[in-house]
Amino acid sequence: MTQLNTYRGGPNERGHFGIYGGRFVAETLMPLILDVEKAYAAAKDDPEFIKDFRYHMTYYVGRPSALYYAKRLSEELGGAKIYFKREELNHTGAHKINNCIGQILLARRMGKTRIIAETGAGQHGVATATVCALFNLPCTIYMGEVDIERQKPNVFRMRLLGAEVKPVTSGSRTLKDAMNEALRDWVSNVSDTYYLIGTAAGPHPYPMMVRDFQAIIGEETRAQMLEAEGRLPDSLVACIGGGSNAIGLFYPFLDEPSVALIGVEAAGLGLETATKHAASMAGGAPGVLHGNRTYLLQDADGQILEGHSISAGLDYPGVGPEHAWLHDLGRVRYESATDDEALDAFKLCARTEGILPALEPSHALAYIIRAAGALPKDHLMVLGLSGRGDKDIFTVADALGTRI
Amino acid sequence: MSTEGRIPRRFAALKAEGRAALVTFLTAGDPDAATSLALLRGLPAAGADLIEIGMPFTDPMADGPAIQAASLRALAAGMSLAGTLELVRGFRAGDDATPVILMGYYNPIYRYGVARFLTDAKAAGVDGLIVVDLPPEEDEELCLPALAAGISFIRLATPTTDDARLPAVLRHTSGFVYYVSITGITGTGAASDQAISEAVTRLRRHTDLPVAVGFGITSPERAAAVAKVADAAVVGSAIVSRLAKGLNAEGKATAGLIEDVHHFVRALAAGVRGARG
Numbered sequence: 001m002t003q004l005n006t007y008r009g010g011p012n013e014r015g016h017f018g019i020y021g022g023r024f025v026a027e028t029l030m031p032l033i034l035d036v037e038k039a040y041a042a043a044k045d046d047p048e049f050i051k052d053f054r055y056h057m058t059y060y061v062g063r064p065s066a067l068y069y070a071k072r073l074s075e076e077l078g079g080a081k082i083y084f085k086r087e088e089l090n091h092t093g094a095h096k097i098n099n100c101i102g103q104i105l106l107a108r109r110m111g112k113t114r115i116i117a118e119t120g121a122g123q124h125g126v127a128t129a130t131v132c133a134l135f136n137l138p139c140t141i142y143m144g145e146v147d148i149e150r151q152k153p154n155v156f157r158m159r160l161l162g163a164e165v166k167p168v169t170s171g172s173r174t175l176k177d178a179m180n181e182a183l184r185d186w187v188s189n190v191s192d193t194y195y196l197i198g199t200a201a202g203p204h205p206y207p208m209m210v211r212d213f214q215a216i217i218g219e220e221t222r223a224q225m226l227e228a229e230g231r232l233p234d235s236l237v238a239c240i241g242g243g244s245n246a247i248g249l250f251y252p253f254l255d256e257p258s259v260a261l262i263g264v265e266a267a268g269l270g271l272e273t274a275t276k277h278a279a280s281m282a283g284g285a286p287g288v289l290h291g292n293r294t295y296l297l298q299d300a301d302g303q304i305l306e307g308h309s310i311s312a313g314l315d316y317p318g319v320g321p322e323h324a325w326l327h328d329l330g331r332v333r334y335e336s337a338t339d340d341e342a343l344d345a346f347k348l349c350a351r352t353e354g355i356l357p358a359l360e361p362s363h364a365l366a367y368i369i370r371a372a373g374a375l376p377k378d379h380l381m382v383l384g385l386s387g388r389g390d391k392d393i394f395t396v397a398d399a400l401g402t403r404i
Numbered sequence: 405m406s407t408e409g410r411i412p413r414r415f416a417a418l419k420a421e422g423r424a425a426l427v428t429f430l431t432a433g434d435p436d437a438a439t440s441l442a443l444l445r446g447l448p449a450a451g452a453d454l455i456e457i458g459m460p461f462t463d464p465m466a467d468g469p470a471i472q473a474a475s476l477r478a479l480a481a482g483m484s485l486a487g488t489l490e491l492v493r494g495f496r497a498g499d500d501a502t503p504v505i506l507m508g509y510y511n512p513i514y515r516y517g518v519a520r521f522l523t524d525a526k527a528a529g530v531d532g533l534i535v536v537d538l539p540p541e542e543d544e545e546l547c548l549p550a551l552a553a554g555i556s557f558i559r560l561a562t563p564t565t566d567d568a569r570l571p572a573v574l575r576h577t578s579g580f581v582y583y584v585s586i587t588g589i590t591g592t593g594a595a596s597d598q599a600i601s602e603a604v605t606r607l608r609r610h611t612d613l614p615v616a617v618g619f620g621i622t623s624p625e626r627a628a629a630v631a632k633v634a635d636a637a638v639v640g641s642a643i644v645s646r647l648a649k650g651l652n653a654e655g656k657a658t659a660g661l662i663e664d665v666h667h668f669v670r671a672l673a674a675g676v677r678g679a680r681g
Contacts, residue, residue: 024510026562027539027561031569180465184468290463301512301515
C-alpha cells in the first residue's frame with residue numbers, strides 16, 4: 001500500500017486523482033464544465049447554500065438516517081457486530097436523493113431552467129424527477145430501452161412525478177448508452193440545461209461534487225458510531241457501481257488507518273466469464289470514457305464492453321475515478337460478489353432483519369456473510385445499506401423462478 | 405504559414421487556385437474493410453481534397469445516429485484501430501499527396517498506447533488527428549506528443565468557445581482549425597450562412613491557420629455556401645448516410661454502393677469548386 005499523508009486530498013485543481021479523473025469532453029461542453037466547477041466552488045463555501053442543503057436533508061429527505069445494530073444477522077453469522085447505515089429509509093428509498101438535492105440547488109443558483117439525467121435501474125431517475133417536481137423544473141431522463149423493460153415500476157414513478165422518460169435505442173441500450181445520450185442532449189442544449197449526473201463519475205468537478213454531497217453518509221456514521229459504541233468502526237463495507245454511496249460512506253474515514261474500507265463490485269455470473277460481470281477494477285483496465293479516466297470493462301482494442309449484473313444499478317462498465325485511485329493506492333480493498341451470492345444475502349436479510357435490501361447493497365452484504373464469521377465479536381462492521389429492495393422484487397422473483 | 409507536410413501543402417495549393425477545400429469523412433471499415441479501402445481510394449479522383457477517416461468506437465458521444473451506426477457496422481465487421489492504420493497504409497500505397505486525418509475518441513488510442521500509436525500512424529501516412537474528447541485541458545495526453553511526432557493536432561472550435569477561451573483552444577492547434585458550426589452532435593441541424601460567416605471572421609482574427617467548417621453540411625448547395633466564406637467545407641454524416649443507402653437488409657454493401665458514394669462526392673466537389681466562380 002502506498003502511504004500518503006492524506007487520502008482526502010483528491011482531486012487536484014485539474015480534477016485528477018493520480019492518473020484518474022480529468023475532463024475528457026468535447027469542446028462544446030468544456031466551457032459549461034468550467035462554469036459548473038466555478039459555481040460549485042462558490043456554493044460549497046457559501047453558508048446560505050450549506051444551510052439550504054442541510055434544511056432539505058433534514059426535512060425533505062428525513063436525515064439523519066439510522067445507524068442500526070443488526071442483532072439477529074450478527075448472531076446468525078456468529079462473528080462481527082454488524083451495523084446497517086440505513087440509506088434505504090431516505091425519501092425515494094436510496095442514497096441517490098442526497099446528491100440530487102445538492103445538484104438541483106446548484107442548478108438553480110446557476111440559473112438553469114431544464115434538467116437532464118441518465119438512469120440505469122431508475123433510482124437516480126426517480127430521485128431526479130422528485131427534486132425537479134419539488135423545484136418545478138422540467139426534466140428529461142434518458143434510460144436504455146433494455147432497462148425500461150427491466151424496471152417498469154420506476155419508469156411509471158418518474159412519469160407520475162412529471163418527468164419525460166426518453167428511451168435510448170442506440171448502442172447496447174443500457175446505462176452507458178443513456179449517459180451517451182444525455183451528453184448528446186447537453187451538447188445540443190448548452191445554454192439552459194443542467195446535467196445532473198447520478199454517480200461519482202464523469203468529468204471534473206462531478207466526481208468530487210457528488211462525493212461531497214454523499215459524504216453526509218459517512219459523517220453521520222462516524223458520529224452515530226461514536227455515540228453507540230464510543231469508538232470508530234473497524235470496517236465499512238459498501239457496494240460499487242459507479243461508487244457514489246461507497247465514496248460517501250468512506251470519505252470521512254479515509255485518514256483513519258484503523259478503519260478498513262471494503263468496496264464490493266458485482267461479479268455477475270463470475271469473474272472468470274469475460275463479459276458476464278460488472279467488476280471494472282477486478283476485470284477491467286484503465287481507459288477514458290464519459291469524461292474521465294478510470295477502470296473500464298473494455299477489449300484489447302479499447303472498445304467498451306457491456307457489464308452484467310443481476311442488479312441494474314451495478315452493471316455500468318466503469319467506476320468513479322476516486323475509487324480507481326484508492327484501489328491503486330491500496331487504501332480501499334475491492335472485493336466482489338456474484339448474482340447468486342447477492343440473492344442469498346437478499347433472502348437472509350429479509351428473513352433475519354425484516355428488511356428487503358436493494359440488490360445493489362445485497363452484494364456488500366454478501367461479502368459480509370463471507371467475512372463476518374471469522375471476525376471477533378467486538379469487531380464493529382458497517383454495511384452501507386444504500387437502497388431498499390421493493391424495486392427488485394420482480395427480478396428476485398424471476399431469479400427464484402416464482403411468478404408474481 | 406509553413407508549407408511542410410501534406411496538409412499545409414494542400415491548403416497552399418488550393419489558395420493559389422482560389423478555392424476552398426472539400427473535406428470528406430468516412431468511418432474506417434464501414435461497412436467492411438475491402439469496401440472501405442475502395443471507397444477511400446476513389447475519393448481524391450471524385451474531388452475530395454482532404455480525407456477524414458473515423459476510428460470506430462463503441463461510445464461516440466459527440467456523434468448523431470448516422471455516424472453511430474457507421475461505427476457499430478465497422479466494429480461488427482471486425483474493424484479496429486490497427487485495422488484503421490492498415491487502411492491508411494493501403495490508401496497511401498496509391499496516393500502520397502492527399503492529407504489523411506484520423507478522427508475519433510481517445511480510448512482506443514490510449515489502449516493502443518500513445519507512443520506506439522503515433523509511431524505507427526506516422527509510418528502509415530497519417531497527417532493529422534482530431535480527437536473529440538481531448539480538450540486543451542488534457543493537452544499533454546496526446547496533443548503535445550503528436551506535435552512532437554510530426555502529426556498535426558486539429559482542434560475543434562465551437563459556438564461556445566468564446567473569445568476569452570479561443571486562444572487556449574488555438575494554442576497547440578496545427579494544420580487547420582475545425583469550426584463546429586452548431587452546438588450539437590453530428591448530422592443534426594445547420595447554422596445560417598450569416599452565423600457561419602461571422603464565426604469564420606472571428607476565428608481569422610485569432611489565427612492564420614485555414615478554417616474548415618463542418619456539421620450540418622448535407623448537400624452540394626450547402627457545401628458551396630460554406631466554401632464561399634471558409635477555407636474548407638467538411639461533409640461527414642451526409643456521405644455516411646449515402647453509404648448506408650447502399651446496404652442490403654443484412655448491412656452488406658450492394659453492387660452500386662461505391663460508385664454512388666463517389667457520385668455524391670463529385671457533386672459536393674462541384675459545389676465547392678463553383679462556389680467562388
